[in-house]
Amino acid sequence: MSKKRMTRQKQAILEELRKTDSHPTADEIYERVRQKLPHISLGTVYRNLETLSKSGLVKKLDIGGPQKRFDGEVESHYHARCLNCDRIDDLFVSTSVSMEDIFRDSCDYQITGHQLVLFGLCPECKKRRNINGTKRIQD
Amino acid sequence: MSKKRMTRQKQAILEELRKTDSHPTADEIYERVRQKLPHISLGTVYRNLETLSKSGLVKKLDIGGPQKRFDGEVESHYHARCLNCDRIDDLFVSTSVSMEDIFRDSCDYQITGHQLVLFGLCPECKKRRNINGTKRIQD
DNA sequence: TTATATGCAAATGATTTGCGTAGTC
DNA sequence: GACTACGCAAATCATTTGCATATAA
Numbered sequence: 590m591s592k593k594r595m596t597r598q599k600q601a602i603l604e605e606l607r608k609t610d611s612h613p614t615a616d617e618i619y620e621r622v623r624q625k626l627p628h629i630s631l632g633t634v635y636r637n638l639e640t641l642s643k644s645g646l647v648k649k650l651d652i653g654g655p656q657k658r659f660d661g662e663v664e665s666h667y668h669a670r671c672l673n674c675d676r677i678d679d680l681f682v683s684t685s686v687s688m689e690d691i692f693r694d695s696c697d698y699q700i701t702g703h704q705l706v707l708f709g710l711c712p713e714c715k716k717r718r719n720i721n722g723t724k725r726i727q728d
Numbered sequence: 729m730s731k732k733r734m735t736r737q738k739q740a741i742l743e744e745l746r747k748t749d750s751h752p753t754a755d756e757i758y759e760r761v762r763q764k765l766p767h768i769s770l771g772t773v774y775r776n777l778e779t780l781s782k783s784g785l786v787k788k789l790d791i792g793g794p795q796k797r798f799d800g801e802v803e804s805h806y807h808a809r810c811l812n813c814d815r816i817d818d819l820f821v822s823t824s825v826s827m828e829d830i831f832r833d834s835c836d837y838q839i840t841g842h843q844l845v846l847f848g849l850c851p852e853c854k855k856r857r858n859i860n861g862t863k864r865i866q867d
Numbered sequence: 868t869t870a871t872a873t874g875c876a877a878a879t880g881a882t883t884t885g886c887g888t889a890g891t892c
Numbered sequence: 893g894a895c896t897a898c899g900c901a902a903a904t905c906a907t908t909t910g911c912a913t914a915t916a917a
Contacts, residue, residue, distance in 0.1 A: 594871060594916050630874045635907060651792040652845045656906065671850035673857075678850065684827035691846070692823075700848040706791045707830070709839040711810035711817065718812075733891050733896055769899045774882060795881065
């Protein structure tokens with residue numbers, strides 16, 4: 590396991606993500622950070638976003654659209670996306686309420702659709718894991 | 729509004745999607761359809777998947793991972809993805825049950841995470857729409 | 868000191884598009 | 893016959909990677 594270093598670039602990216610709730614894409618972060626570090630490269634932004642999300646300091650959001658988005662809020666939460674202006678809002682909801690309740694109570698959006706994806710181990714893989722104890726769950 | 733034609737290619741793609749529940753990617757569909765129509769091109773597959781999903785005959789799934797997936801099941805439903813073997817299963821669940829209930833009852837997966845995204849109009853866009861009646865909600 | 872991170876540019880992978888021809892309606 | 897769709901190849905867009913140099917620990 591290799592050591593991670595805190596560099597000016599990584600620091601700036603992390604700060605940028607922590608001071609906004611707008612879920613920016615990699616190139617939006619690049620443009621913002623460039624005002625502080627004009628020589629930073631887009632590749633460095635991508636590399637740092639990757640290491641930051643692997644170490645749990647930010648979240649990589651893969652919620653549709655051509656580009657991934659990044660979130661400084663690492664607590665588990667949901668999202669609402671506006672189909673007109675493409676803004677994305679955070680939604681903090683308990684797992685004990687129903688979808689209908691969420692639509693009605695959780696935000697002032699006019700909801701027209703939703704998508705739920707569960708992640709985990711399918712019955713077959715679950716069984717195999719319990720037998721051989723393999724632990725190669727991908728990032 | 730332009731007329732859509734039913735071609736052998738489009739027909740074959742639609743049939744392929746209707747006879748599987750494996751949520752194939754565009755290039756998987758290309759490989760399968762190629763056994764019936766050896767001269768079909770990948771571009772044609774992409775174009776037809778696009779028109780089929782716009783006309784509501786199939787669903788384009790943007791649920792993470794490098795490639796989009798396509799689904800012949802057009803009724804509203806959820807998905808579970810295995811983090812080990814990458815299979816995707818369908819989940820038919822009422823919107824009146826809670827997330828916890830879904831985790832417990834809806835599939836034999838060992839659930840380790842989930843993602844919920846709502847789509848609609850944010851408060852600002854909702855307000856603007858109600859005033860001027862614009863109806864340009866994107867596909 | 869020394870290994871990790873950077874900047875740059877080229878490479879990759881998925882998807883889209885332009886164009887001339889084929890095929891559907 | 894008119895006009896949409898096709899096949900092919902090149903273009904595009906987001907993201908990743910190789911490499912020589914800079915820099916954090």
